[in-house]
Amino acid sequence: xxxxxxxxxxxxxxxxxxxxxxxxxxxxxxxxxxxxxxxxxxxxxxxxxxxxxxxxxxxxxxxxxxxxxxxxxxxxxxxxxxxxxxxxxxxxxxxxxxxxxxxxxxxxxxxxxxxxxxxxxxxxxxxxx
DNA sequence: ACAGTGACAACAT
DNA sequence: TATGTTGCCACTG
Numbered sequence: 001x002x003x004x005x006x007x008x009x010x011x012x013x014x015x016x017x018x019x020x021x022x023x024x025x026x027x028x029x030x031x032x033x034x035x036x037x038x039x040x041x042x043x044x045x046x047x048x049x050x051x052x053x054x055x056x057x058x059x060x061x062x063x064x065x066x067x068x069x070x071x072x073x074x075x076x077x078x079x080x081x082x083x084x085x086x087x088x089x090x091x092x093x094x095x096x097x098x099x100x101x102x103x104x105x106x107x108x109x110x111x112x113x114x115x116x117x118x119x120x121x122x123x124x125x126x127x128x129x
Numbered sequence: 130a131c132a133g134t135g136a137c138a139a140c141a142t
Numbered sequence: 143t144a145t146g147t148t149g150c151c152a153c154t155g
Contacts, residue, residue: 007152030151039137041151047136048153068137075136085136117136 009032011045012058013114013120018065021093022109023102025069032111033121042066043074064088065109071098 024029027039035041046066049084052058068074073096075082086096093117112120 010142027139028136035151037138037150038152039150040135041137041153043136044134044152063136080133081136086138102140125141 001025007035007038007041008045008048011042011129012049012061013123014117015046015061015063015066017112017116018062018109020062023065023067023089023094023104023107024109024111025067025071025104026067026074028111029066032117034117039069065092067102071102071104071108073102096120 010033011029012034012112015024025039026042030036030038030042030090031093046063049058049061049063073082073085075085086100089096089102094102112123
């Protein structure tokens, strides 16, 4: 009852549900998946996408919609990637300040309800039925 | 099997 | 507000 082999897939499934123009945080996603302390692992999961970007199955994941709990783009020591993420978000209508900060009062995604989470847990696929 | 790592978060200065 | 520290988790050699 713990470590499900598909933790990454579950993360991806949730991220795919984040609507355009909204953002969520690593911690919130971890929370949705029933692992409130796994925020760091969520970031790790998204980081792993860079190795899968050639796989079309992972090409549609809006990773840019995930920021840290303060509403700031969290890839601090990767300036280029951070700016890239900011641009992607702006292109979606999300206001990102020069300091890479986003107003969560406006753009925070409410998240999924338990029924949808339950579905993801079963299929660890989420994307599509 | 085990230690190291990293797109986090909460708390302390 | 801006750093630094500590705890956490899943994944990797």
